[in-house]
Amino acid sequence: MNTSPWTYILVMAAVSYAIRVLPVTLIRRQIKNRFVRSLFYYLPYVTLSVMTVPAIFSIAEDPACGAVGLVAAILTAWFTRNLFLSACGACLAVLAAALLL
């Protein structure tokens, strides 16, 4: 018999919640260690960077489409500082590249 998708969804939800809620709930004090503080400061920038490259190159068959999208996202984010515009910029650039290249 097949396992119901609901079972999968609920198990996933429990694991996802536990992993997120434990540190923020249990770590109450300010961490004084300079290395740990620096690590936490740099961490979001590194993780989002490594999640973007190289994954963005494989959204279309031609890696150039993803590259064009990446450049468009960086330029719109740099000049507008707006999340929605940056997402739109990436989508439109990839659409244009996929149609033209």
Added chain:
Amino acid sequence: MQTTRSEFFQGLKHGLPIGLGYFAVSFSLGITARNVGLNAVQGLFLSLLNNASAGEYAGLEAIRTQAPLVELVLLILIANARYFLMSCALSQRLSPTLPWYHRMLIGFDITDELFGIGVTHPYPTPPSYMYGAFLTTIPMWAAGTALGVVAGNVLPAVVVTALSAAIYGMFIAVIIPPAREDKALLVLILISFGVSWGASLLPLLSGLSESLRIIILTLVISAAAALLRPVKEEEVR
């Protein structure tokens, strides 16, 4: 010091563009959910309860292959391990006196982007700001998935491809604006791009799963940056 009310509205405002981006991304997630055999209600709850793009993709793959639940747990742990790290980092941005129930609510929706605006808010990040941002993002993420299940197949393939770029546009929009102010961050981002791309080509590292590679690279590069250029007190505040 802003009032709770103005913090809440600020959160709503900052969450809105994220919510719109989420809608586009979760729409393409809904298309995958449909292909796996989920209905719209299942798609809605999948996104409402998980709030994770990579984690949900991994879970859908497990549903498709009817993977054992132990394997599912491991998969989700690895795919979402970065949220554990983000949760540690966010704990340092909340007031030490913030009660546990607020922490348990904030923990529910630590996503890449909401974490991004949560840690860049001037210290301490108030819960009302996070709840405002949740209100304009969680429903969009869930609704997008449900709609993707229902209407996904009406879109041409090239549009679906273009929509899948939305999530990366959002990642970039979280990390690039602060890099304008701090050039060290810009250098760090460019190094991360290069190392991550290089690692995907190396025989040993490219054999690892995508999510495991992300965790290892994140820890190694961040630790190297913290050793080589420890932050000054005022930078963290």
